[in-house]
Amino acid sequence: GNSVTQMEGPVTLSEEAFLTINCTYTATGYPSLFWYVQYPGEGLQLLLKATKADDKGSNKGFEATYRKETTSFHLEKGSVQVSDSAVYFCALTDGDSGYALNFGKGTSLLVTP
């Protein structure tokens, strides 16, 4: 089935540093790609999504581009804040059904002042 691999954490950055969290996928067909975020004490929530090749998803200063040629969907932010400290999950639609998502194992990000 479709799957994603994302970089291991934890990632520790200073405030205002540039962030990249790598995510690559293996899929049949044309899955949709997502980044979900889990802030401390909260449930997972959708951060951004892209539904076809070359689409760029963006939200709260985060961006990710659906790259079919490299099967990647890396998450980037130009200047992180302490409030961005969270666990980030890359996900894609399951090959058999568009109703299920397959998630990566998550990358923990800690931003220090």
Next chain:
Amino acid sequence: KAGVTQTPRYLIKTRGQQVTLSCSPISGHRSVSWYQQTPGQGLQFLFEYFSETQRNKGNFPGRFSGRQFSNSRSEMNVSTLELGDSALYLCASSLGLESHASPLHFGNGTRLTVT
């Protein structure tokens, strides 16, 4: 608007017992999905219900089952508990359209510990 509510928040059970977890979706959402989260395997899809029908099922044994009621509330049942079933069980609701058009809204989960 109230979010996804999962009860109970914590459960401790003994091997061999069974357990039922409950999920109340966001009002108006007709789809409920269940995921198991563990440190080793991450988030794994269990099953998804829409209008009381199971539309999709993940690769879990038959000990894991679920159902959805006419008010869209859902329950998940695990029978003959094993130590490896210890996990955070997450429920997510959505409008029920194809995933790319219908984002998942997650609850805070039920932490199940099997001893």
